[in-house]
Amino acid sequence: MKIYNTLTRRKDEFVPLEPGKVKMYVCGPTVYNYIHIGNARPMIVFDTVRRYFEYKGYEVNYVSNFTDVDDKIIKKAIEEGVDADTISKRYIAECKKDMEGMNVKPATTHPLATEEICGMLEMIQTLIDKGYAYRAEDGTVYFRVKAFKEYGKLSHKNLDDLQSGFREIKVTGEEGKEDSADFVLWKPKKEGEPFWESPWCNGRPGWHIECSVMSRKYLGDQIDIHAGGEDLIFPHHENEIAQSEAANGKTFANYWMHNAFLNIDNRKMSKSLGNFFTVREISEKYDLQVLRFFMLSAHYRSPLNFSAELMEASKNGLERILNCVSRLGDFLKTAADGEMSEAEQAAKAELDSLVAKFEAAMDDDFNTADAISAIFEMVKLANSTADENSTKGYLEQVKAQIEKLCDVMGIITEKKEEILEEEIEKMIAARQQARKDKNFALADEIRGQLLEKGIILEDTREGVKWKRA
Ligand code: AMP
Ligand code: ZN
Numbered sequence: 001m002k003i004y005n006t007l008t009r010r011k012d013e014f015v016p017l018e019p020g021k022v023k024m025y026v027c028g029p030t031v032y033n034y035i036h037i038g039n040a041r042p043m044i045v046f047d048t049v050r051r052y053f054e055y056k057g058y059e060v061n062y063v064s065n066f067t068d069v070d071d072k073i074i075k076k077a078i079e080e081g082v083d084a085d086t087i088s089k090r091y092i093a094e095c096k097k098d099m100e101g102m103n104v105k106p107a108t109t110h111p112l113a114t115e116e117i118c119g120m121l122e123m124i125q126t127l128i129d130k131g132y133a134y135r136a137e138d139g140t141v142y143f144r145v146k147a148f149k150e151y152g153k154l155s156h157k158n159l160d161d162l163q164s165g166f167r168e169i170k171v172t173g174e175e176g177k178e179d180s181a182d183f184v185l186w187k188p189k190k191e192g193e194p195f196w197e198s199p200w201c202n203g204r205p206g207w208h209i210e211c212s213v214m215s216r217k218y219l220g221d222q223i224d225i226h227a228g229g230e231d232l233i234f235p236h237h238e239n240e241i242a243q244s245e246a247a248n249g250k251t252f253a254n255y256w257m258h259n260a261f262l263n264i265d266n267r268k269m270s271k272s273l274g275n276f277f278t279v280r281e282i283s284e285k286y287d288l289q290v291l292r293f294f295m296l297s298a299h300y301r302s303p304l305n306f307s308a309e310l311m312e313a314s315k316n317g318l319e320r321i322l323n324c325v326s327r328l329g330d331f332l333k334t335a336a337d338g339e340m341s342e343a344e345q346a347a348k349a350e351l352d353s354l355v356a357k358f359e360a361a362m363d364d365d366f367n368t369a370d371a372i373s374a375i376f377e378m379v380k381l382a383n384s385t386a387d388e389n390s391t392k393g394y395l396e397q398v399k400a401q402i403e404k405l406c407d408v409m410g411i412i413t414e415k416k417e418e419i420l421e422e423e424i425e426k427m428i429a430a431r432q433q434a435r436k437d438k439n440f441a442l443a444d445e446i447r448g449q450l451l452e453k454g455i456i457l458e459d460t461r462e463g464v465k466w467k468r469a
Helices: 037-055 071-080 084-101 117-129 159-168 209-219 230-248 279-285 288-296 308-334 342-363 368-385 392-408 421-436 440-452
Strands: 002-005 010-013 021-026 059-064 133-135 141-143 183-188 203-205 223-229 253-259 262-264 455-460 463-468
Touching: 002 253, 021 037, 021 209, 037 059, 037 223, 037 253, 037 262, 037 279, 037 288, 037 392, 059 209, 071 084, 084 279, 117 133, 117 141, 117 183, 117 209, 117 230, 141 230, 183 230, 209 223, 209 230, 223 230, 230 253, 279 288, 288 308, 288 368, 308 368, 308 392, 342 368, 342 392, 368 392, 421 440, 421 455, 421 463, 440 455
Parallel strands: 021 059, 021 223, 223 253
Antiparallel strands: 002 010, 133 141, 141 183, 183 203, 455 463
């Protein structure tokens, strides 16, 4: 298996630290709002990486954090007049709902920054003791970048350039830095903010330290894969390497994987630019499986532009696969036992070669786009070779293979139970009655129930019309 490694800038053969096991850490979201579909890209991509390792028989220990203390969370809490904890707990719960909708498996561990402060204090102290960090007069603790000779090795930046770059930017409150490139490990509290006691000052951690600490606690000093979006390469991941390697004296992660951006009109989708759709918004229009399928239709290192056309194409493509599996299921209900015919045996051999094609694509740095093409070829083969006269053995094998590969992609092949027209009409009539009775709450509830089942109502002059989402 080959993985493109940001550290070496080439595809490296994957060799696990421990045979049969993969330890991976994926930087998770800062929880102050619903996640947008840009944030969903790393979730879907690295969940698929995990699923493929599992398909190959590896045991995967997958850790992904929630950053639940941060300026943006505090700002939102102040706006709403609640504490920061209320905000982060709410959006962690909402994020988990979105993940479930996208069929992203829960991580082995989802640590929270606020629950790992002790470990952070410990690592910061180690860094100070080893001369890699220092306390400024105001209580801020900085990492001494100059002391870590390999600084810049991930982002391929040179420390001299970085220093001159940083010198241009003067940040108030950071006057106590020895060097412009140094970064914060611990900072003093500000009025009204959550804080923890520490030997240096009452305050809170800088952003980078949490990942170094959680990764070590749940996976050990050394891990196989560390991943996230490409905007995290610098400074976040560069700083994580400096912290972890300086504190532990060992190589931190062997493979660094970064997904490219999800764009809209060729610009990065982001909260700050305001050009985003939340996963929740998309779920009102599409089954989130369509979003997942759309994300995987491109290689994870290629930028992907979000558009309604591409989503429609993904919806149609996905339907083609699901219809095929459903047809195979129908044929199976009445299929006869018996030896596979010669034609079936030949088709089965072709099927095996498509499985090999799928695996070759995934082995080549998780090329999901080509892997999906192999699934489509299998669907085409199934549609042209399987019918009500096929043997049970053949149908079972084709169906199981397609389902197995779809599962690697995180695509659920079972069709959702469809609500019958008769039932829809009955519910619409009940809603009309509720409206006549001026019981608008009930009317809204019925509309909501139908929406949950994928039925959209439209009130027109000619009466109520409905359509399937
Ligand atoms: P954040 O909450 O901003 O720290 O982001 C959480 C994860 O989403 C990180 O791995 C980011 O790199 C990733 N991310 C944010 N925006 C995008 C985007 N438009 N496309 C792809 N990944 C993104
Ligand atoms: Zn991180």
